[in-house]
Amino acid sequence: MMQTQSLTMPVNATGEHEVHDVAATQALGFWIYLMSDLVVFSGLFATYVVMAHNYAGGPTGKELFHLPDALLETMLLLCSSAVFGLAMVAMHKGDKRLVLAGLAAAFLLGLGFLSMEASEFHTMIREGAGPQRSGFLSAFFTLVGTHGLHVTFGMLWMAVMMVQTVAKGLTAPVQARLMRLGMFWHFLDIVWIGLFTVVYLMGVL
Amino acid sequence: MNQAHQTNAGASSGSIKSYATGFVLSIVLTLIPFMLVMTGALSHSAIVFCIFATAILQIFVQLHYFLHLDTSSAMHWNLMSLLFTFFIIFLFVGGSIWIMYSLHYRM
Numbered sequence: 001m002m003q004t005q006s007l008t009m010p011v012n013a014t015g016e017h018e019v020h021d022v023a024a025t026q027a028l029g030f031w032i033y034l035m036s037d038l039v040v041f042s043g044l045f046a047t048y049v050v051m052a053h054n055y056a057g058g059p060t061g062k063e064l065f066h067l068p069d070a071l072l073e074t075m076l077l078l079c080s081s082a083v084f085g086l087a088m089v090a091m092h093k094g095d096k097r098l099v100l101a102g103l104a105a106a107f108l109l110g111l112g113f114l115s116m117e118a119s120e121f122h123t124m125i126r127e128g129a130g131p132q133r134s135g136f137l138s139a140f141f142t143l144v145g146t147h148g149l150h151v152t153f154g155m156l157w158m159a160v161m162m163v164q165t166v167a168k169g170l171t172a173p174v175q176a177r178l179m180r181l182g183m184f185w186h187f188l189d190i191v192w193i194g195l196f197t198v199v200y201l202m203g204v205l
Numbered sequence: 206m207n208q209a210h211q212t213n214a215g216a217s218s219g220s221i222k223s224y225a226t227g228f229v230l231s232i233v234l235t236l237i238p239f240m241l242v243m244t245g246a247l248s249h250s251a252i253v254f255c256i257f258a259t260a261i262l263q264i265f266v267q268l269h270y271f272l273h274l275d276t277s278s279a280m281h282w283n284l285m286s287l288l289f290t291f292f293i294i295f296l297f298v299g300g301s302i303w304i305m306y307s308l309h310y311r312m
Contacts, residue, residue, distance in 0.1 A: 031283050035290040042294040046301035071239050078231050081271060085224035186271040190264055197260040201242050205252060
């Protein structure tokens with residue numbers, strides 16, 4: 001990375017450029033982690049697609065999924081992502097209060113998404129359509145649950161970053177962390193589009 | 206200096222306009238397949254095609270407007286790793302589905 005950086009810009013031993021270099025290297029490293037995460041999700045997607053019709057006499061996706069709820073979940077996640085983007089714009093202007101407001105709004109929208117997903121899981125398990133019912137449901141809970149777990153950890157990270165923004169202010173390391181959190185949050189959106197399409201839309205069709 | 210400004214690989218700063226554009230496009234690209242499935246306006250195979258077309262389009266919209274991925278030199282390695290990942294996913298998911306479909310067909 002340092003080598004490729006030096007091709008595009010002179011690397012100074014001190015000052016602004018070095019800070020910038022570290023942030024850029026960290027961002028690329030985090031990006032590669034996200035790509036490995038994408039491979040994990042693709043494995044779960046492949047499993048789901050293979051298992052999608054193995055109902056074992058149990059309920060099908062058509063009976064279980066409520067599409068308007070899934071649409072609302074998508075909207076919550078999209079709004080959360082957009083609000084986080086606005087917080088990033090505020091961060092570049094150095095507006096700490098707006099950053100905190102944006103993070104809080106993104107957190108609450110994420111919480112709305114997670115509570116909807118939790119209530120969906122709860123209803124399904126109560127109706128006897130838990131992960132042990134059929135191959136289809138095992139794959140469903142693993143795939144959607146893994147995404148939900150990612151969202152949970154993203155929100156935990158968001159809470160930590162709100163505390164850090166208050167305690168440390170918008171210092172260079174805090175800004176770099178907020179940027180990586182942003183990458184993580186937008187990335188989860190992209191995975192959800194796949195889930196919405198493959199699991200919910202195809203399941204109801 | 207302009208180069209230095211763009212080197213925040215994978216997380217360069219967007220503007221309010223770019224986030225708003227991405228947001229509106231994403232909503233439209235979510236509503237289209239939703240309406241198609243709810244109303245059942247087209248034939249089954251046409252709906253399936255439209256669902257996947259809008260999903261793939263939306264993934265590109267989000268990569269461009271939210272993750273600011275483009276073909277600039279600063280984004281070179283991000284783009285390369287993404288393409289490599291897509292290749293792995295193509296082998297992984299495509300291969301699994303192909304094998305399992307074949308298995309179902311022959312048994």
